[in-house]
Amino acid sequence: MSFTSYNFLAFFLIFLALYWAIPSHRWKNLLLLAGSYIFYGWVASWHVAVLFLSTALDYFLAIGMARWKTRAKLFTWVGVALNLGMLLFAKYYFFFNETLANALRQTGINGDVFMMRVVLPLGLSFYILKKIGYLLDVQRGTFKPTRDFIAYAAYVSFFPQVFSGPIDRPQKLLTQLYKSRSWKVENFHNAWTLLVMGFFKKIVIANTVTVIVDQIFELEAPSQILLLVGGLGFTLQIIADFSSYTDLSRGFAWLLGLNTAENFNRPYLALTPSEFWNRWHISLSTWLRDYIFFPLRRALLKRKETLPDFLIQSLPPLATMFVSGVWHGVGWKFIVWGLYYGVLIVLYQAIGIRGDWKPVGKIKLFLAWLVMFSLIVFGWIIFRATSLEWLWSVIAVAPFYYGAYELAASLVLLLIIGFYALLLILKVLLDLYAEKFTTLRAVYYVGATLMTLIFINSSSPDFIYSQF
Amino acid sequence: MKDSFSRYLVLLAIALISASLALPRYYDMPYPNPLGAPSKFKPSVKKDVLEKLTEAQPQFVLLGDSVLHDGVDQTALSQRLGAETYNLGVSGSGSAVWYLLLKNIIINAPVKPKYVVVLFRETILTIPSFRTTGHYFEGLDDYARAKESLLVELAYIDPMSPAEKIAQQYLPLYSARWRLREAMDSTLRYTAASLWKCSTRCVDDALDSSFGKQELDAIAMQQAIYDGQTLYAPENMNFEKNINDSFLPAMMHIARSNNIELIFIRMKNMAYPQQEMETPELRAYLRDLEAYLATQEGVHYINLAHDERILDSYFIDQVHLSETGRVMFTQILADELKFFISPSK
Numbered sequence: 001m002s003f004t005s006y007n008f009l010a011f012f013l014i015f016l017a018l019y020w021a022i023p024s025h026r027w028k029n030l031l032l033l034a035g036s037y038i039f040y041g042w043v044a045s046w047h048v049a050v051l052f053l054s055t056a057l058d059y060f061l062a063i064g065m066a067r068w069k070t071r072a073k074l075f076t077w078v079g080v081a082l083n084l085g086m087l088l089f090a091k092y093y094f095f096f097n098e099t100l101a102n103a104l105r106q107t108g109i110n111g112d113v114f115m116m117r118v119v120l121p122l123g124l125s126f127y128i129l130k131k132i133g134y135l136l137d138v139q140r141g142t143f144k145p146t147r148d149f150i151a152y153a154a155y156v157s158f159f160p161q162v163f164s165g166p167i168d169r170p171q172k173l174l175t176q177l178y179k180s181r182s183w184k185v186e187n188f189h190n191a192w193t194l195l196v197m198g199f200f201k202k203i204v205i206a207n208t209v210t211v212i213v214d215q216i217f218e219l220e221a222p223s224q225i226l227l228l229v230g231g232l233g234f235t236l237q238i239i240a241d242f243s244s245y246t247d248l249s250r251g252f253a254w255l256l257g258l259n260t261a262e263n264f265n266r267p268y269l270a271l272t273p274s275e276f277w278n279r280w281h282i283s284l285s286t287w288l289r290d291y292i293f294f295p296l297r298r299a300l301l302k303r304k305e306t307l308p309d310f311l312i313q314s315l316p317p318l319a320t321m322f323v324s325g326v327w328h329g330v331g332w333k334f335i336v337w338g339l340y341y342g343v344l345i346v347l348y349q350a351i352g353i354r355g356d357w358k359p360v361g362k363i364k365l366f367l368a369w370l371v372m373f374s375l376i377v378f379g380w381i382i383f384r385a386t387s388l389e390w391l392w393s394v395i396a397v398a399p400f401y402y403g404a405y406e407l408a409a410s411l412v413l414l415l416i417i418g419f420y421a422l423l424l425i426l427k428v429l430l431d432l433y434a435e436k437f438t439t440l441r442a443v444y445y446v447g448a449t450l451m452t453l454i455f456i457n458s459s460s461p462d463f464i465y466s467q468f
Numbered sequence: 469m470k471d472s473f474s475r476y477l478v479l480l481a482i483a484l485i486s487a488s489l490a491l492p493r494y495y496d497m498p499y500p501n502p503l504g505a506p507s508k509f510k511p512s513v514k515k516d517v518l519e520k521l522t523e524a525q526p527q528f529v530l531l532g533d534s535v536l537h538d539g540v541d542q543t544a545l546s547q548r549l550g551a552e553t554y555n556l557g558v559s560g561s562g563s564a565v566w567y568l569l570l571k572n573i574i575i576n577a578p579v580k581p582k583y584v585v586v587l588f589r590e591t592i593l594t595i596p597s598f599r600t601t602g603h604y605f606e607g608l609d610d611y612a613r614a615k616e617s618l619l620v621e622l623a624y625i626d627p628m629s630p631a632e633k634i635a636q637q638y639l640p641l642y643s644a645r646w647r648l649r650e651a652m653d654s655t656l657r658y659t660a661a662s663l664w665k666c667s668t669r670c671v672d673d674a675l676d677s678s679f680g681k682q683e684l685d686a687i688a689m690q691q692a693i694y695d696g697q698t699l700y701a702p703e704n705m706n707f708e709k710n711i712n713d714s715f716l717p718a719m720m721h722i723a724r725s726n727n728i729e730l731i732f733i734r735m736k737n738m739a740y741p742q743q744e745m746e747t748p749e750l751r752a753y754l755r756d757l758e759a760y761l762a763t764q765e766g767v768h769y770i771n772l773a774h775d776e777r778i779l780d781s782y783f784i785d786q787v788h789l790s791e792t793g794r795v796m797f798t799q800i801l802a803d804e805l806k807f808f809i810s811p812s813k
Binding site: 006007009010042188189192193215219226402403405406408409410411412415416419438439441442443445446449450453454455456 | 471472473475476479480483484487629631632635639641642645648649652656657660661664666670671673674675677678679702703
């Protein structure tokens, strides 16, 4: 049930009416849980059982941590290991175990497809991180273990987030579920722009640009210029697709009276790789920072005397981005993509450029942005490439362009991508420079709504990040 | 925010009213737009197919989409089978087109075929709206008459949600969306290219030469992606619920009244090349379909979805066959159909 489907809209409207008809927040939470399980189970009902059992396990482990403090670490590691094991097994088992995959193929079961379609429940990558975060926070004492199972289960399975995040922390979302909620008109005012933009970015921009991107990346041997056009297209597609999901998720959450995490802060305006990750998929980046980067760095700093400085500086970003790559997908290209960012962060740090670096002067600023944007585009090319071999053959062997026709085709496609990019750039400009011009902003939202009406119902591909 | 929302509502109302006034005039659409097909059907059907059928007088007429059109060699099939066949595969078609071909063309041939073979995959047979809108409409219109009440009911009106029905009738911006999108797409594609003196033909040739056969048509490609999802959508897996709202009962009635036997062949595809990989929902649907067809007089069912003779290497994508696949599948199909012309039958 996609956010942009009629089924979901009908489901949500009925749900919303029931939700606000119930006065007690505990009953609201129960309804939220029931609605989330229905929503999650829409694709494959048995996935709900996995979600429920793993949620119950964390809940009791967290309570166990509070009761038997001496064994808190043990409980934490059991919980983390089980959650992580579930995620890694679902994602990577067949990737590493080629023998088993081959054996299954012999019996007629295609391991990869079997895993994708049957074993790997959608959204696992997102709710597992939520659950691990909760366990670690309880163990560290930064969050008290909840005694309210319904609220906790509703937090884990919260339907606007369950498939593609944001990965909200318990401090932010679970605490809101403890409190009573009454309808306020502000909820609607916070939600409507997010909903308009969410539908617009998904239906108009992402779904249209995906056609160009898919065609280019499906070519056996595209020229370098086509690869560049495809890379630029994917750079636009992925932000439109993923940020639209976040916008819709946050919009629906606001309508339920819940304020959830922002996930994007104009990431393509970043000047350094660290800044990019502070602006892109913020809920994942902060999760990785808090539970991998900082602990690892602290552990290394404790051995400052014995370890070389470059190792202390470079290992945390490399390891964090490696995990990010593994989280994003199965295969070497995702690992390379993750490490690519790790190396970039290390290199920028090595030349003295930290995350908050900002050069003086407009030309320097523009050049810094251009370099970083080019690096981002190249990163997305690795991410979207059919395989690393395919990418290498295009970069090392293919010509810049095959002939005049291909040059013309590339320019046409670039202009089309440029047009759809302009629609998003306009929004960024409005946000930056026309905050107070309400009429101008209203005109933009009207244009977005009209375009959504024109583009609606002609396509409905899935959200990219729901595949993770 | 409050102020911004009221301005948004006022401006949106103005824009929608203006569009509602301008679009019906511009596109010559009635207001309110009656529910039904996106445009009026042409009064007559395409004649060339009937002419060819009249001339060939085939014993077997094959219906299907591009999988059949590109995947079966009609001459080789006739030779191996020892009976005249006619490949009436229409690229980008679904059960709506197959119903129209049977109703408006096949049964009007002076010598009717004895068998009509329908090559399908997954849930196509019970999704009447599959491939009926957007650019598919043109292909469908080739075989439709001016008035096609069952088609309009099943393919266009039934699948609409209540909100869609209202939008279709009273919101010209929505009912004219295909035309508006096409206009926008071609403006983007051709106008920009004209800046460096690349004509419409030049753009088409450039895209064709870069992407081969697959034309880079955003709308068509989006529909292809949508199609793939539609066949496996949970709501389309309920056979019992969908059978009476499909073209199947009508197709069987037409065939029976004209002494034509229907042979439904489920074709292999790479989404589920092995039975073990099929979801329980799909398996249940196909079980129900098979049971239903078994109860129908003059109807046969052949399941080639997991046939070991059709190798995975014969496929160039999820559904289409390679040149080798075409040769091999034609032979397999002929061998399957031989049963129907054997003296024991």
